[in-house]
Amino acid sequence: MDNSQIDKLTQRQIDCLSLVHNHYTSKDIGRQLKMSPHTVDSHIRNAVKILGVNSRFEAARLVTNSNDNEKRELSSPSPLLVESENLSFDEISKNEVFNNHQEQNLLPFPKYWGQENTLSPGAKLFWIFFIAFAICICIGAIAAAFDAIDRLM
Template identity: 40%
Template structure:
């Protein structure tokens, strides 16, 4: 039997894709795995190419779907349980269905007796074409407020530099 594209992924590529599926940035993945962000990006680029995916999220989704069809290893359980607890903490109990936690216990941690984790939350895809509901006046007010904030920051910075110059004399 010929190996599937998933089978051709290295263990490190799979680890990186699993962490992408869990909403981690390259910097966070690098910190977690003890690698540099550039190395993580390299693993992800190669995985995207191997899977012929559109992007890192698509590649992570493909790996996730392949692994859901087969049992996941137990070494991933603690992180999955911790993330389910996080999503349960930030999501009110009545929103458990929106996080995909329905039917996995009230705490959203999954079925501990069988070791089955709660499903992970898929990464949101940006939607294009959304309209801004602010009126022109509201937009100008926000632009003006931001201008005042940046003016204040510039004045504070200039004052700090003037004070530093005075102290150095």
């Protein structure tokens, strides 16, 4: 494959394919590059069409082989990727979990779209019981209201 096809790719397409080559999922790539997984999939689909290959992995291999010759950098490298170039996949996952844990959201719903649920099991149980208790209070209030209306009639 000549480099003219690869030169037609946008920098974001190259970034996405580079991370595909590192075995990242679309969801993980979206988190790294701060875009939705659907946008990532769109970039990858367009790159696959431009390169004329059958899969995202073939496209990633072509781009990576081309990048080995040219040494292109990610347009907005993640600190996790920069600091963990020589770490194994398990070590990267541990670092990512640790970094996400520092920004832990205490509410039972995500602060941002696509954010993982990082609540501890104890916090999850607390929210389950809290919501169940709140539902019981609401049902009791509704029952009391119906009882009061029934007594008036």
